[in-house]
Amino acid sequence: MVSMDGKREEQTFNEQYQRMVDEIKPKPTLMKNLIWAFFIGGLICTIGQVFQNYFIGLSLTKKEAAAATSAVMIFLGAFFTGLGVYDELGQRAGAGSVVPITGFANSIVAPAMEFKREGYVFGIGAKMFVIAGPVIVYGLITAVVSGFIYWLLR
Amino acid sequence: MNKKRGQQSVVFSIPPILKATAAIAGPMEGEGLLAGYYDQVMEDDLAGYDNWEKCESYMMEQAVTTAVKKSGHFMMDIDFLLAGDLLNQLIATNFAMRSLGRPYLGLYGACSTMAESLMIGAMLLDGGFGNKVVATVSSHHNTAERQYRYPTELGVQRPLVAQWTVTAAGAVVMENGTDGPxxxxxxxxxxxxxxxxxxxxxxxxxxxxxxxxxxxxxxxxxxxxxxxxxxxxxxxxxxxxxxxxxxxxxxxxxxxxxxxxxxxxxxxxxxxxxxxxxxxxxxxxxxxxxxxxxxxxxxxxxxxxxxxxxxxxxxxxxxxxxxxxxxxxxxxxx
Missing domain, CATH: 3.40.47.40 (Stage V sporulation protein AD)
Structure with a gap:
């Protein structure tokens, strides 16, 4: 009985304490974050659009131009991760630089750089997809499921 | 005489003194509020080594040798080293201790390790088990970040409540004596x-x-x-x-x-x-x-x-x- 009371007492302390923490904890600067995300995200997409228009101007089809644009944007994401700039950008822009395809490149190149010191096999090879891996796995599953639904409805 | 007091405390009958200390810090810490107080500030977070873990070991080794030198003793005079860091299996500490070549006890109390090692050091000295003890710890922003969180170049947003792991090492030489804190x-x-x-x-x-x-x-x-x-x-x-x-x-x-x-x-x-x-x-x-x-x-x-x-x-x-x-x-x- 005593230990049960003790446990209950602990639980109420923890609940009260959590409320106190939530009260003191600095609130995210929502407006500032939104503005940063909007403009950086928008800037990245605009750069992508410039490349896409350029490729279409080179008389590529729309589909070919989209693939070429993705390749360029992935390269840029990787390149600026390598220069040590992308993490600084992400700290300010948040989802603005995570969501575009450049963020995906960052999520693969960052661990690849980090784990190079553990070798090419168990370092880069094994750790490269620690962040992007789940995205790829669940992305594929989603694609299969939605493809199946599309096939049923067709 | 029993030196235990109350539930969790001890008092020392012959209080050991802190004879000398040394601290080495990374570049960011060197530009911070304690600029000018560190014994040494590194120019970058690698200090010429090829990985951060080696740099962390170097910092600890450097802190210990500097503190021992400042205390006026030689490394051979140190009876025990009590040390720890944040990494799995205390690797930063173990590699630092490899080159120091003195009897060593590894401690893990996460960020409380400095107080823990000083406390045990004081007990060893007051207990009469030695005359000179060094307590030392290290942490490195990048080694901690990659072990506990994300790769350092990943573009994630840190919440405002988050704290920044200090790149530094500190060492304290303790001994039986009267002249000092x-x-x-x-x-x-x-x-x-x-x-x-x-x-x-x-x-x-x-x-x-x-x-x-x-x-x-x-x-x-x-x-x-x-x-x-x-x-x-x-x-x-x-x-x-x-x-x-x-x-x-x-x-x-x-x-x-x-x-x-x-x-x-x-x-x-x-x-x-x-x-x-x-x-x-x-x-x-x-x-x-x-x-x-x-x-x-x-x-x-x-x-x-x-x-x-x-x-x-x-x-x-x-x-x-x-x-x-x-x-x-x-x-x-x-």
């Missing part, structure tokens, strides 16, 4: 888990442990918090510090006038590190670079140094466990 009492903490699960909010997770240990220290030794010129916690940061003050206010004690957190003493506001410093070296750098010279010069006379550690791992938080925390306190008096 003395370790008079210590309180060994117990695990306090207030149910916080988010590893980004470590200051708030550790604050109740700090409060518990300080409170127990007061009960066991029979001192008021006002007995100390200053009470320093290790790495609670801005939010944790505020929580400690509030939790004490709930007990009817106002400690806001003689309480500070080491995590708020390392970086400047404009360094954009959010809630303050964390890591083993947070408390160690402040103690070795700043507090010890203040004590030795008599500007501070009585301090309570409270190391605070959150003892979670990446596995434990992925398994949705809350963060078990600990705090150890030592009283240093001139």
């Amino acid at each position: 003395k370790v008079t009492a210590a309180t060994i903490g117990k695990i306090i888990d207030a149910g916080i699960k988010d590893p980004n909010t470590m200051g708030p997770a550790m604050a109740p442990a700090a409060v518990d240990t300080i409170w127990q220290h007061i009960q066991d030794i029979g001192r008021e918090p006002a007995y100390y010129d200053m009470i320093y916690t290790g790495d609670l940061g801005k939010v944790g510090k505020e929580l400690v003050i509030r939790l004490f206010r709930e007990k009817g004690i106002d400690i806001s006038r003689n309480y500070e957190d080491c995590g708020c003493m390392i970086y400047r506001e404009d360094q954009d590190i959010h809630s303050g410093a964390s890591g083993c070296a947070s408390s160690a750098a402040v103690l070795c670079a700043y507090l010890y010279p203040q004590l030795a010069a008599g500007k501070l006379k009585k301090i309570l140094f409270v190391g605070t550690g959150s003892l979670h791992s990446q596995t434990s938080y992925q398994q949705k466990e809350s963060i078990p925390c600990i705090a150890h306190a030592i009283a240093v008096e001139v």
Whole structure:
């Protein structure tokens, strides 16, 4: 009985304490974050659009131009991760630089750089997809499921 | 004579002295609030090595040799080394100790390790098991980040409550003697888990442990918090510090006038590190670079140094466990 009371007492302390923490904890600067995300995200997409228009101007089809644009944007994401700039950008822009395809490149190149010191096999090879891996796995599953639904409805 | 007091505390019958300290810091710390206080500031976070872990070992080795040199002794005179860091299997420490070649005990108390090693060192000395002991810890922002969180180049947004792991190492040479700041009492903490699960909010997770240990220290030794010129916690940061003050206010004690957190003493506001410093070296750098010279010069006379550690791992938080925390306190008096 005593230990049960003790446990209950602990639980109420923890609940009260959590409320106190939530009260003191600095609130995210929502407006500032939104503005940063909007403009950086928008800037990245605009750069992508410039490349896409350029490729279409080179008389590529729309589909070919989209693939070429993705390749360029992935390269840029990787390149600026390598220069040590992308993490600084992400700290300010948040989802603005995570969501575009450049963020995906960052999520693969960052661990690849980090784990190079553990070798090419168990370092880069094994750790490269620690962040992007789940995205790829669940992305594929989603694609299969939605493809199946599309096939049923067709 | 029994030196145990109350539930969790000890008092030393022949209080050992802190003979010398040394602190080495990374470039960011070198530009922070304690600029000019460190014995050495590295130009970058690799110090010429090919990985961060080696750099961390180098920092610890450098801190120990510098402190021993400042104490006027030789490495061979040191009876025991008590040391630890944040990495799995204490690798930064183990490799530093490989080259130092003295008897060594590895300790893991996460960020509370400086207080833990000083406390055990004082017990060894007062117990008559040796004459000279070195207590040392290190932490490195990048080694900690890659072990506990994400790759350092990943573009994620850190929440405002997050703290920044200090790149630094500190070492203290303790000995039996009379001339210097003395370790008079210590309180060994117990695990306090207030149910916080988010590893980004470590200051708030550790604050109740700090409060518990300080409170127990007061009960066991029979001192008021006002007995100390200053009470320093290790790495609670801005939010944790505020929580400690509030939790004490709930007990009817106002400690806001003689309480500070080491995590708020390392970086400047404009360094954009959010809630303050964390890591083993947070408390160690402040103690070795700043507090010890203040004590030795008599500007501070009585301090309570409270190391605070959150003892979670990446596995434990992925398994949705809350963060078990600990705090150890030592009283240093001139």
